[in-house]
Each structure stands twice: as C-alpha cells, then as structure tokens.
Amino acid sequence: MxxxxxxxxxxxxxxxxxxxxxxxxxxxxxxxxxxxxxxxxxxxxxxxxxxxxxxxxxxxxxxxxxxxxxxxxxxxxxxxxxxxFTNYGNGHLGTQEEARNQIVANSVQEVPGSPRYKASVAVKSGQPKATGPLKLLLTSPEGKTYVGDPKEGLSELPEGDVTKSTIGKITAAKGYDVLNAREINARGKDLGELAVPTDDGGGIKMVGLSEAFVGKATVTYDAAKDTLYSEVTKKTYAPKNAFYTATDGSGDTFSQGWRENVGLANFKTIFTDPTFRSGFFKIFVWNVVFALGTVLLTFILGMLIALLFNHPRLKGKGIYRSLLILPYAIPAFVTALLWKGMFNQDYGLINQTLHLGTDWLGNPWAAKAAVLITNLWLGFPYMFLVCTGALQSIPGDVQEAARIDGANAMQTLRKITMPLLLVAVGPLLIASYGFNFNNFSLIYLLTEGGPFTGGNATIGDTDLLITLAYRLAFSGANPSYGLASAVSIVIFALVAIMSLPGFRATKALEEIN
CATH class of the missing domain: 1.20.58 (Methane Monooxygenase Hydroxylase; Chain G, domain 1)
Known part of the structure; x- marks a missing residue:
C-alpha cells in the first residue's frame, strides 16, 4: 500500500x-x-x-x-x-433526597378550584422513550407553554418551539419527543410517580392522558429534624433502615427507600439466616454434584466413543462422527426446550415411549436426573471432539512398544493412553467444570430451578447458585441486587478454590508428557 x-x-x-x-x-x-x-x-x-x-x-x-x-x-x-456491600434493590435505587422528594411528590392531591393544564408526556430528544426520564409539556389556561421536570420544576417553553392541537395540547416540541398513548400506558408506573414541584410547595400531576392538575402535598419535610409529617395519617416519620418509618412504633413506613451501605449484612444473611443458610448449603451441594457429574459423564461417554471411532478397522468413521456432532451444533436453548417437552409427564416422548408416569420436572430427584441427562446429551459431543483430537496426537509407536512389551488392551489404555489423554484434556475438564458450575441457561430453560417444595418459592431443588443469584436480583416481590452480588462473589470464590487442585493435578500430568 x-x-x-x-x-x-x-x-x-x-x-x-x-x-x-x-x-x-x-x-x-x-x-x-x-x-x-x-x-x-x-x-x-x-x-x-x-x-x-x-x-x-x-x-x-x-x-x-x-x-x-x-x-x-x-x-x-x-x-x-x-x-x-449495599442494600441496592427494588425500593432502594436512589439517594435519600430522591426518595424523600418522591414521597412528597406522590402525596400531592388536587387543590379544589385550581386550574388544569393541557398536558403531554415527553422525553428529551435522543433518549429512549421506554426508559428516558419523563417530562410534562404543559399549556396553561392562558395559553402559555411550559416544560415540567420532577427535579427542576416548571420552565417556560417558547411558543415558537411548540406545535399545539386545536384544544391547546402540545403535539410536538423542539428538543423533545412526545409519547403516544400506547407508550404512555407502557410507562404507567413511572407516570404515576411523576410530579412537577411548584414554588408554593405543591405539585403538578397528570390526570388521564391529556390533562394535569395543580395539587398540594399532604406530606411535608422538616429539614431541621430530617423528618416527614403526613396530614393523612397524622404521623411523623424518621429515617430508619433506609426507610422513613413512623416514630410512634407502629412500624408504618413509606414504600420508597434509598440506597445505603450495609457492610457485611448481605454476607451475614447468606451464612447466618437459618432459611437462607440451609437452602444455600443444599444448592451448593447440588451445584458441585451437577458440575462434577456432568464433567465425568460427558467425558467418559465422549472418550469411549472416541476410542471406538479411533479404531483403524472401523469403516465410515467420517459419517458417524458427523452425526455425533449434531447435538453440539444445535443451539443449547433449542435443545433444552426440546428435552423439556420430551420430559412432560402427560405428553412427553420419554414417558409415552417407555410407558412411564414419571413426573420428571415435578419430582425433585427426577428433575435432577432430567437435568443431568439433558446436559449429557449437550456435552458429550464436545468431549468426543477433544478426545478424538487428543487420541490422534498420541504417537502410534508408543502404543506399539507397549504391545511388544506384553501389555494387553486394558493395560495400554490405563497406563499409556489415559495419562497422555489427560495431559491434553485436563485443562479442558477444569474449564468445563467451571462452565457447568454456572450453567444458568440449561437450568433456567429446563426447570427454572424448580420444582419448589416445602412452600419455599425462592430456593428450588434444581437451582444452581447462579440461578439463585438471578432470582434474588430480578424476581420476587423485593429483588435485592446487593444480596445477589454477594452470592456472585461467593460463587467466584468457591470456583476459584475448587479449581486450584485441578490446576495442580494438570501440572503433575504435564510431567508425564
């Protein structure tokens, strides 16, 4: 060039x-x-x-x-x-100030006789309508136009920058993207919590899809004491455990909390809470059994098939090998869903073919067996491929020398082939163990961690630690990102600790080569 x-x-x-x-x-x-x-x-x-x-x-x-x-x-x-090390989660996403402002804004009730604005909902241009901060585009009864922000309050919007409908509602504005009815409905929760503060301590809130009212907050904030007072409940609320809690001892709190550091509280929950500790230990044992069992089963089956197809007298090896690779070539999520259908108790292929009535996905032990069987189908082609490559790299004269020295087939396999094979595939077995220890997709698609027994909807019988972390973070009534992050750190530490002996064994095997 x-x-x-x-x-x-x-x-x-x-x-x-x-x-x-x-x-x-x-x-x-x-x-x-x-x-x-x-x-x-x-x-x-x-x-x-x-x-x-x-x-x-x-x-x-x-x-x-x-x-x-x-x-x-x-x-x-x-x-x-x-x-x-925080309480970050549902209800604890922002700062204390943001939570307090939201509580006050949500308490706004319409002032009788106050004027109503023609209103549109919008986001700033360039921001996604599904997640961007919402703004109110308002037209007063006098025809003046404003943009309402939940933090900055009302700001005038130049008349030349807006387009109005015949009733005065803003349909377009420079620098803003107006949401349509479907998009507004999709963000109904966010809109319900949106209130534009006014100078007199009140607020402007949407009513319906085209109007907004001027209201007055029924909750007031005392900055000197850092307390809230509700005119509805006639109670005073003070900060406690990242919530504003009633000071009368009733335990009444506002739903909005804030994010704060909690030290080792999440780790303490994992190891000291009776319910969580017993469930965590049960999941950990199953997690180890699942990962170790998957590696052993897939390796043994893949190695045996590789040994069979590596025999020089076998004809058509290319066709057989191509067929055996098919389970590995099909996307794992498709295979998992197919096996889920085959394990169906009433209409599944397995029960119908074998004339069984096993509840594969509803019985704890049957569900564990179903997971292992499915993962065996998914994993043995990979082990077959790596074992085939490793076997073909072993020099033939080494095995020939063993036969000349009088070793039979089993002795050659145990003393010559297996040690040399493990030198090549040992690190891959460790990697496969680490992957299956966190095999989220298979569990989630096949059983979703279930079945759930004993009335506990958080800890399932086929849950892995990674699916437990997912459920804590994104499912349930009160998702806790902090607790899920603590579980993730524990998973990382466990995998690292359990991998050390494997790497040491691999290093010892390298001396054989």
Whole structure:
C-alpha cells in the first residue's frame, strides 16, 4: 500500500474514533455522568497519543485489549463488589433526597378550584422513550407553554418551539419527543410517580392522558429534624433502615427507600439466616454434584466413543462422527426446550415411549436426573471432539512398544493412553467444570430451578447458585441486587478454590508428557 494512502487511512480511523468518543461523552454529559465523561475523554486522548505517532508500537496492539479487559472484566467485577456491600434493590435505587422528594411528590392531591393544564408526556430528544426520564409539556389556561421536570420544576417553553392541537395540547416540541398513548400506558408506573414541584410547595400531576392538575402535598419535610409529617395519617416519620418509618412504633413506613451501605449484612444473611443458610448449603451441594457429574459423564461417554471411532478397522468413521456432532451444533436453548417437552409427564416422548408416569420436572430427584441427562446429551459431543483430537496426537509407536512389551488392551489404555489423554484434556475438564458450575441457561430453560417444595418459592431443588443469584436480583416481590452480588462473589470464590487442585493435578500430568 502506498505510504501516503496508509497515513491518510490511519488519520481517517483516528478521526472516526475521536468523533465517536466525543459523541459518547456528549451523551454521558446529558445524563450528568461527569466521571464517565472524564474517563471517556481520557480514552480519546490515549487514542490520539498512541496512534498518531510512530512510537509506542507495542501499545498500539495492547491498548484495545486493555480497554476490553477494563470494560468487560475489571469494571463489572468492581461494580459487583461495591453493590454487594449495599442494600441496592427494588425500593432502594436512589439517594435519600430522591426518595424523600418522591414521597412528597406522590402525596400531592388536587387543590379544589385550581386550574388544569393541557398536558403531554415527553422525553428529551435522543433518549429512549421506554426508559428516558419523563417530562410534562404543559399549556396553561392562558395559553402559555411550559416544560415540567420532577427535579427542576416548571420552565417556560417558547411558543415558537411548540406545535399545539386545536384544544391547546402540545403535539410536538423542539428538543423533545412526545409519547403516544400506547407508550404512555407502557410507562404507567413511572407516570404515576411523576410530579412537577411548584414554588408554593405543591405539585403538578397528570390526570388521564391529556390533562394535569395543580395539587398540594399532604406530606411535608422538616429539614431541621430530617423528618416527614403526613396530614393523612397524622404521623411523623424518621429515617430508619433506609426507610422513613413512623416514630410512634407502629412500624408504618413509606414504600420508597434509598440506597445505603450495609457492610457485611448481605454476607451475614447468606451464612447466618437459618432459611437462607440451609437452602444455600443444599444448592451448593447440588451445584458441585451437577458440575462434577456432568464433567465425568460427558467425558467418559465422549472418550469411549472416541476410542471406538479411533479404531483403524472401523469403516465410515467420517459419517458417524458427523452425526455425533449434531447435538453440539444445535443451539443449547433449542435443545433444552426440546428435552423439556420430551420430559412432560402427560405428553412427553420419554414417558409415552417407555410407558412411564414419571413426573420428571415435578419430582425433585427426577428433575435432577432430567437435568443431568439433558446436559449429557449437550456435552458429550464436545468431549468426543477433544478426545478424538487428543487420541490422534498420541504417537502410534508408543502404543506399539507397549504391545511388544506384553501389555494387553486394558493395560495400554490405563497406563499409556489415559495419562497422555489427560495431559491434553485436563485443562479442558477444569474449564468445563467451571462452565457447568454456572450453567444458568440449561437450568433456567429446563426447570427454572424448580420444582419448589416445602412452600419455599425462592430456593428450588434444581437451582444452581447462579440461578439463585438471578432470582434474588430480578424476581420476587423485593429483588435485592446487593444480596445477589454477594452470592456472585461467593460463587467466584468457591470456583476459584475448587479449581486450584485441578490446576495442580494438570501440572503433575504435564510431567508425564
């Protein structure tokens, strides 16, 4: 390639990268994420310094890998660790100030005789309508237009920047995307919690899809005492355990809480709470049995088939090998759903073919067997492939020498073939154990962690630790990201500890080679 063309192409790519960095920094700035803006700007500066010079050649190749390591590995790990020491979860997402403002805003009730605004719901242009912060585009009875923000209150909207319907409702506004009825209904919960504060301590809330009323808050905040008072319940509420709780001892609280550090409380729950501890131990034992059993079963079956198909006298080996790879080629989620259908108690192929009445997915032990059988089907082709490759790499003269020395087939397999085979596949067995220890997709698609017995809907009989963490974080009445993060850290520690003996055994096997 001509040198000038190469230089021009290099600078074009640098400019494209810097434009993308600038655009990303602008989007982050709109969200108020100034730390992320700073980091993004630093990355852009690094790109310019590294790739605009002929120096630092090794860094030109290392920099993308370092970025990927920091963004995809280090940052998620640090974030998980930080969340594990908090109460972050449903009802505890924001700060205390945000929770307090939300409580006051939600208490707004319409003031009799107050004017109503024509209202539209919108988000800022460029933000997703499904998740972006909601704004109210308002038209007063006098015809003035405003934009209402739950944090900043009312701001005037120039008449030239809006388009109104015949009734005065804003249908379009510069810098905003107006939501339609279907999109508003999809965000009904967010809209119900939205209130635009006014100067007199009241607020503006939506009623229906086209109007908003001026209301007055029935909950007031005393900044000096950091308490809330409700005119409806006639009670005073003070901060306690990340909630505003009634001071009369009744235990009455507002539903909105806030995020705060809880120290080792999540880890204490894992190891000291009687219900959680017993369930956690049960899941851990099954998790080890599932991962170890899967590795052993798939390895033994894959190795035996590989030994059979490695025999020089066998004809048509290519066709057989192609057929055996099919389970590995089909996506795992499709296979899991197919097996789930076959394990159906009433209409499943297995019960109908074998004339059984087994409740494969409803009985705890049958469900465990179903999971292992399905994973055996999914996993043995992989072990067959790696064992076939390892067997074909073993020198034939080694086995021939063993036969000359009088070793029979079993002795050759046990003393020669197996040690050399394990040298090659040992690290892969450890990796397979680690993968199956966190095999979320199979459990979730086949049994969803069930069956759930004993009235406990949190801990199932086929749950792995990873599915338990998922259920804690995203399911149930009160999802807890903090507790789920603590479980994830425990999983990481357990896998690391259990992998050490395997790596030591692999190192010992390498001495055989």
């Amino acid at each position: 001509n040198k000038s063309i190469y230089v021009a192409l290099k600078w074009v790519l640098i400019v494209v990268a810097l434009v993308f960095v600038f655009w990303l920094a602008a989007q982050l700035a709109m969200q108020g994420a100034w730390l992320a803006v700073t980091l993004t700007a630093f990355v852009g500066l690094c790109i310019l310094l590294i790739y605009s010079t002929k120096r630092a050649v090794p860094m030109k190749y290392l920099f993308p890998g370092i970025l990927a390591l920091l963004g995809l590995q280090i940052w998620p790990m640090l974030l998980t660790i930080s969340i594990a």
